Amino acid sequence: MSNNDEQDRLRLVAERIGGPAVLGRSRTLQALFDYLLDRTLRNEPPKEIEIAMDVFGRSQADGPGDASVRVQVHRLRRKLETYYAGDGRKDDERLILPKGEYRFQLVAAAEAMTQLADADLPSAPAAAPARAGRQRWLFLLTGLLVGATLMAAALQFWTRDPMAPLRASAVWQPLIASGRTLSIVTGDYYIVGERDKPGADPTRLVRDFSINSREDLAELFMRDPALRDRYVDLNLYYLPVSTAYAMKALLPVLAPRLGGRRPSFVVPSSRFTASRLKDGDIVYVGLLSGLGLLSEPAFANSRFAPGGSYDEIFDIKTNRLYAADPPGDQTLVRRNYAYIAHLPGPNGNHIFIVAGTRDPALLQAADILSSRDTVRQLEAAAKGGYFEALFAVDGVGEDNLRGTLIAAAPRSPDGIWDAAEGADGRK
Secondary structure, eight states, rough: OOOOOHHHHHHHHHHHHHHHHHHHHOHHHHHHHHHHHHHHHHHHOEEEEEEHHHHHOOGGGGGGTTTTTHHHHHHHHHHHHHHHHHHTTTTTTEEOOOOOOSSSSEEHHHHHHHOOTTTTSOOOOOOOOOOOOOSEEEEOTTTTHHHHHHHHHHHHTOOOTTTTHTTTTTHHHHHOOOSEEEEEEOOOEEEEEEEESTTTTTOOEOTTTOOOSHHHHHHHHOOOOOGGTTTTEEEEEEEEEEEEHHHHHHHHHHHHTSSSSEEEEEEEEEGOOOOTTTEEEEEEEEOOOOOOGGGGHHHOOOOOESSTTTTTTTTTTEEEEEHHHHHHHHSEEEEEEEEEEEEOOOOEEEEEEEEESSSSHHHHHHHHHHHHHHHHHHHHHHSSSOEEOOOOEEETEEEEEEEEEEEEEOOOOOTTGGGTTTSSSSH
C-alpha cells in the first residue's frame, strides 16, 4: 500500500464486507480472505505455495501443481464480483483481487470493472429477448410425470423409429444394446419447513445447502438443539423443472430400453443407494449439485473437477477454471456449463451422466444428446467406449440458447471405483 491512509481505507472496506453476508458460510473462503488481507496490509503479497501451506495445510512436497489455491482464489474473486453486482453496486471504491495476483487492491468502481474482465471464458452472444420463463421449481410428484412420459415415449415408437440413426451412434449404442436393468436417476434436493416461533406450524419451505438429507438435519439438531424450534422435517424433496424437460428430450432415445423385458426404474438421487451402482445401467439426469452418490465416480480420474462449488468446473489438463455466471437479470444472456459422460460401472454396467451447472445447461445437455447433428461432436471421443465432454452454454433466464464444445475426450476406466469400496449408500 502507498500510505497509511490508503491502508486504513482498505481495512475498513474489508471489515465491512469480509463476513458471511458476502463470503457465505465457507470457512475456507473466510480463512483465505483474512490471510490475504493480512498479507496485503503488511505489503507482503504471498506466493501460491505459501497460501497452500498456510491456509490449506499443504506441504512443500505438494508443489505448485496443486490447483486448490487457484480454485479458491477464483471463488473469492467471484464472491466479490457478485457483491459489487448487487448490494455493493453503489460503492465508490471496490475491493478487488487483480488477475494473477494474491493481494487486495482498493480501486474506483470504474477501474474495478476493467480489471475484473474475465478473459478466460469464451465470449457470450449479445443479450437476447427472454422467452416466456418456465416455472423454476417443480415439486416431485412421485412417478406421475415420469410415468406418463414413459408411456408416451413407448407408444410413439411402436409404429416408427426416427431415432434409429441416433441410437446407432457410438455415443448411445453401448447403452441401447445393453440387456441390463435400467435406472434413471434424477437429481433432487431436500427441503425443510421453517416456522416463526416454537411449536407453530411451518410457514415456509427452505432449501438450506448444508442440509441435504434427513440424516443431515438430525445431526444438525444434535449439534444445536435450539434449531428444533426453527426447522421441521417434512420429508419433502423437490425436483428442478429442467429435469422434467430434459427427460422429455431423452426418453424417446431410450424408448427401446424402456419397453424391453428387463425392468426400468426412476429413482431420485436422494433414494439412490450403493447397491444400485452394480445392479444395472444408470442414466443420471439433473444438475451437477444433485449427483449425490454418483458425484465421486463421475469425477474420479476425470480431467475435470468441481471447483469450490458445482457452479465451478476446473479443467486439470489446461489449468483453467470455468465458473457459471451468478443468478441475475433474467433478460440477459448468462453463461453456464453442461457436462456429459459415459462411465463404466463397477460390474461391467454403463453409467451415463447428463448434467449442468444450472437449468439452461441441463436443457442444453439433453438437446445435444437427442439430436444426431450435435451428437456428432461427441462421436470421435466415444468411439473408444467411455468419454466425457464439457460445453459452455449461453442462456436467457431458464432457456438455453446455444452450446459451445470446450472439450471432448475418451475417459479411462482405471481407478474410478478404487475409492468406492465400502460405500454405505448414504448421500
